Structures are given as C-alpha cells and as structure tokens.
Amino acid sequence: MRAQLARVDAVLVQAVIAAALSFAHLHDVASAAGQDGWKAWAYPVSVDLLLVAAWCRLRSGDAKAASWCWFVIALVASLGANVATAGLLDMDQVPAWLRILVAGWPAVAFLGGTLLAHSAPTTTAETEVEVIEDQEGAPEASPEMPPRPAIEPAPKRPAVPVPAALIDHARKVAAEHHTRTGAPIDIQTLRARLGVPAPMAEAVAAEL
Template identity: 75%
Template sequence: MRAQLARIDAVLVQAVIAAALSFAHLHDVASAAGQDGWKAWAYPVSVDLLLVAAWRRLRTGDSKAAGWCWFVIALAASLGANIATAGLLDLNHVPAWLRILVAGWPAVAFLGGTLLAHSAPPRRELAQENGRESVPVDEQEGDQEDAPDPVPELPSPSATASASTPPTPVSVPAALVDHARKVATEHHARTGTAIDTTTLRARLGVPMPLADAIAAQL
C-alpha cells in the first residue's frame, strides 16, 4: 500500500512540475510577443484548456477526427513555446511571424473550444437494452401521432337473432359518433376523399354492423 501511494505521489509531483514549467514557458513567449499583463497569463490557460477539451473528446469516442485535429494544434502550441524558450529564438527580438501567431491564437482557441464543446451528437442513436433497441424519443412521439385514438369498448351485437325477427337497430353512443366524425375529417383533409366504411371500421376497431351504423350518421 505504501509503495502504491509513493508511486502515485511521485507521478503527481512530476505532473505538477511539468505543468508549471510549460505554463511558464507559454507565458514568457506571449509576453515576449507583446502580450503583457494579464493577457500573457491567459495564453497558457487557453492552450491547456484546449488540450484538455481535445483529449476529452478522444476519450468519449465521438468525432475522433476533430479531437485529434485540435489536440495536435494545442500540443504544437505548447511544444512550440517550450522549444522557443530553449534559446532557438531571441525573445528580446521576436520575429514578426511569431507575433502574428500569438496574436491570432485567441481566435483559434475560441473556435476549437466551441466546436469541441457544442458539436451536435448523431441524430439517430440506437442502443441495445435488454436485447431490444431503444428508439429516440422524437421518433416515438411521431409513431404515437400516427396511431388511431383509443375508443371505448362496446358490446358486440347478438348473433343469435331469429331469421324471422327483423334486425334490431344498432345503438351508437354520441361520443363514438363524435370521435368517428373527427377521424373522417382528418382522413378527408389528408387524402382529399371521404372515408369509406371499411377504413372507418379499421380506424375505430369496431365490428362492421356498428361501423355501418356510424357511417350512416356521418
């Protein structure tokens, strides 16, 4: 246990030292390029945040191409600042191209951070849960809108009537007639033709004699 804690402590100390040195190098380059005061301290923060955002995108597994692109850009900015402070460039006489790069970095960092943070996820995401595929909520709502409205259950007419006895008129509740009228209006608006008895029976889910009685009252 002590050995594991010692290894963790050593890694943390090494990470803190490396981050502090890289932060200081970025600050020195920004300051030498004409960004004084708080602006020089903001440059290392923006570079490190873009690096972390790109690494997080790579870990999530979504849009890895964009993650790698901005990770390489942020890593190049960090490594470039560290190499520049090694004596390869005279920080007292910074070349014009370096001043241009430092001055344009905020726009690049803002663009990269915005794209990484607000990229839209794929519209159709299907996940298998308990052996079944889950459909997005918007598609479920669309399916529910196409389904016919539920109707109250009605007793079926008697099939044991005598052949000599005239058929008894089917009684249709007023609520069912109102619902059928709405269904017929929606069908006419969608197709431009009046609804037939077979389609009305299928939409309402009622027996054919009852559908005939309803159609007679429409």
C-alpha cells in the first residue's frame, strides 16, 4: 500500500512540475509576442484547458478523430512554447509569424473547445431504439422448450363416434408427417391421408 502511494505521489509531483514549467513557458512566449498583463497569463490556461477537454473526449470514446486533432493542436502549442524558450528563439525580437499565431490562438481555442463540448455523441436515440427493438423481437431463450403438438388444434364441433383402430392409424400418420416435415399435420392433410369426411377428420383430430 505504501509503495503504491509512493508511486502515486511521485506521479503527482512530476505532473505538477511539468504543468508549472509548461505554464510558465506559454506565459513567456505570449508576453514576448506582445500580450502583456493578464492576457499573457490567460494563454497557458487556454492551452491547458483545450488539452484537457480533448483528452476527456478521447477517454469517453466519442468523436475520436476531432478529439485527436484538437489534442495534437494543443500539444504542439505547449511543446512549441517549451522549445521556443529553450534558447532557440530571441525573446526580445519575436518573428512576425509567431505574433500572428499568438494573436489568433484565442479564436482557435474557442472553436476547438466549442466543438468538443457540443458535438453530438456517437450513440444517438435512434440507435438506442433500434437496439431495444432488436431485443424485443428476439425470441426468449428457454432451457426446456415444450414439445410441439403432433397436430394443430381443431375447432370444437359436435362429437362424432370414431373407431379406435382409426385413431391408432391417425396417430401413426400424424407422427410420420411430423417426423418428415417437422411441423404438425393439419386437418385437411389428415383427412386426405385417412380418406374420411370432414366431420370424421375433425373428430379424429380432437382425439389426437
């Protein structure tokens, strides 16, 4: 537990140091580009907020292409300030292109933050409705499915006397039909196989 806390503390200290240095470098570049006073301190806040917003959208899994784009833009701005203040840039004579980039950064950061904050998520209401419909339309799984009847139920009619031998023969015909087709035998097919009138076929079906 103590070792884990020590690793976490080390990471937090490293993150604070890196953030402070990057914050200071962005402030120095903005100040050298002509943004004095509170404006110079607002630039590093703007860069870091855009970086955090893009990273949060990447973690959520929504709009990854746009999130990566704005994450890279903010990262380049932060790294560029760190490199520029390492002696590669004359802070007393800042080139015109850098002044243009610094002056245009607020509009770029506002556009990126707005798109990241208000872009529609990938999972829309229509997709959720389709998923619900698919779930409702899917048959429910049952560990023990009841056997299908050997014959479809027939409407109730007045009782007709049926010989026992005919019923036994009808059972064999119905079982053979079910084995061959996988479906219960209907009354019309049963009547044709037995060669009996419709009332007799219905009475046999009722007995089955």
